Amino acid sequence: MHADQVDVSVDVVSALVAAQFPEWRALPVHPVPSSGTVNALFRLGPEIVLRFPLQPGADAELRAELLREQEYARLLAAYLPIAVPEPLGLGEPGAGYPGPWTAYRWIAGxxxxxxxxxxxxxxxxxxxxxxxxxxxxxxxxxxxxxxxxxxxxxxxxxxxxxxxxxxxxxxxxxxxxxxxxxxxxxxxxxxxxxxxxxxxxxxxxxxxxxxxxxxxxxxxxxxxxxxxxxxxxxxxxxxxxxxxxxxxxxxxxxxxxxxxxxxxxxxxxxxxxxxxxxxxxxxxxxxxxxxxxx
Structure with missing residues (x-):
C-alpha cells in the first residue's frame, strides 16, 4: 500500500519475541488478516496481539508515538464504557525489522x-x-x-x-x-x-x-x-x-x-x-x- 512499506514475516516476528520477551517465546505466532493501513497484526497465543508499523523507523519520534498511544490506552480505559486495547509491552528494533513495535491484549470481535x-x-x-x-x-x-x-x-x-x-x-x-x-x-x-x-x-x-x-x-x-x-x-x-x-x-x-x-x-x-x-x-x-x- 505504501512505497516505503516493510513486510514482516512470521519467522521474523517469532525471533523478535523470543529475543525480547522470552516469557512468550513458546506461544505460536499467526498473522491476522486486516484491511488496516498503518500496522501489520500478528496473534501471539490466544491473548496477545502484536502491532508492527508498516512504515517503521528507528528514530525517537516513532517510539515516542507508540509510547504515547499506550499512555492514552491506559487513560481511556478508566473512562470509556467499552473495551480499549490494554498495553502489554513495547518491542525494539531487531533483525529483520528496523523499528519499535507494540504488544496489546487481544480483544475478541x-x-x-x-x-x-x-x-x-x-x-x-x-x-x-x-x-x-x-x-x-x-x-x-x-x-x-x-x-x-x-x-x-x-x-x-x-x-x-x-x-x-x-x-x-x-x-x-x-x-x-x-x-x-x-x-x-x-x-x-x-x-x-x-x-x-x-x-x-x-x-x-x-x-x-x-x-x-x-x-x-x-x-x-x-x-x-x-x-x-x-x-x-x-x-x-x-x-x-x-x-x-x-x-x-x-x-x-x-x-x-x-x-x-x-x-x-x-x-x-x-x-x-x-x-x-x-x-x-x-x-x-x-x-x-x-x-x-x-
Whole structure:
C-alpha cells in the first residue's frame, strides 16, 4: 500500500519475541488478516496481539508515538464504557525489522460492518456514549497540538482540492466540491477542544454479538474539534442511525457540517490512494462519499 512499506514475516516476528520477551517465546505466532493501513497484526497465543508499523523507523519520534498511544490506552480505559486495547509491552528494533513495535491484549470481535450490526440505533447510541465519555475527560487546559486531525478544516483545503482532482474518474467530485465548500466554512460557536479518538473508522470499531464491543487503534487520539468524531455518521451508519447518533450527541448544525467535512476529507484522500491497493478502504471511502452527498 505504501512505497516505503516493510513486510514482516512470521519467522521474523517469532525471533523478535523470543529475543525480547522470552516469557512468550513458546506461544505460536499467526498473522491476522486486516484491511488496516498503518500496522501489520500478528496473534501471539490466544491473548496477545502484536502491532508492527508498516512504515517503521528507528528514530525517537516513532517510539515516542507508540509510547504515547499506550499512555492514552491506559487513560481511556478508566473512562470509556467499552473495551480499549490494554498495553502489554513495547518491542525494539531487531533483525529483520528496523523499528519499535507494540504488544496489546487481544480483544475478541470483528471490524464493524453494517451487516454485523444488530440494531443500528442501539449501535449509534452506544457509540455516542463512547464519544460523550471521551469528551468528559479533563484536557488539563490542552488545546489542539497543531498536527493530526482536530484543527480548522480550512487549513486542509489544498489537500482536499488535490484529492478531488485525483478522483474525477472515481466519484462525483463536482458535487463533493460544493459540499466541501459549505463544510469548510462552518464556524465553531464553541471553541472548546475536547478529547477525540480522531479515527472512528469501521475497522477501529469492534462488534461482538451485534453490539459495539471495543474501540481500537488509538494512535490518533488527540485533543481537538469535537466534530472529528462525527465521522461514523457517514462512514458506517445508515440514514436512520445517523440521526440517532446526532440526537444522542446533541449536535448543532455547524458542528454537524464540520463533521461531514471531516468524513469527506478522510474519504476523498483515501479513495485515490487505496483504490488499487486496499479494496476495503476504497469501498468505505465510496460509501462515505455517497453518504455525505445525501
Amino acid at each position: 470483528e471490524p464493524a460492518r453494517p451487516d454485523l450490526i444488530g440494531d443500528p440505533d442501539t449501535f449509534a447510541r452506544d457509540l455516542a456514549g463512547v464519544v460523550v465519555a471521551l469528551r468528559s475527560i479533563d484536557t488539563g487546559g490542552r488545546t489542539w497540538s497543531g498536527s493530526g486531525r482536530g484543527g480548522p478544516l480550512v487549513a486542509l483545503d489544498v489537500d482536499v482540492r488535490s484529492a478531488l482532482a485525483d478522483s474525477v474518474h472515481l466519484t462525483d467530485t463536482a458535487r463533493l466540491a460544493v459540499v466541501w465548500d459549505r463544510c469548510r466554512e462552518a464556524p465553531r460557536r464553541d471553541d472548546r477542544d475536547v478529547w477525540i479518538h480522531a479515527d472512528l473508522m469501521p475497522g477501529n470499531l469492534l462488534v461482538r454479538d451485534g453490539r459495539l464491543a471495543a474501540v481500537i487503534d488509538l494512535e490518533t487520539v488527540n485533543v481537538g474539534d469535537p466534530a472529528v468524531d462525527l465521522m461514523p455518521a457517514w462512514n458506517l451508519l445508515d440514514a436512520g442511525a445517523r440521526e440517532t447518533y446526532r440526537r444522542a450527541l446533541g449536535v448543532d448544525n455547524d458542528t454537524w457540517e464540520r463533521g461531514r467535512g471531516w468524513a469527506l476529507l478522510q474519504a476523498i484522500n483515501a479513495l485515490p490512494y487505496y483504490v488499487e491497493t486496499n479494496r476495503v478502504m476504497a469501498a468505505i471511502a465510496r460509501r462515505t462519499l455517497r453518504a455525505v452527498l445525501d
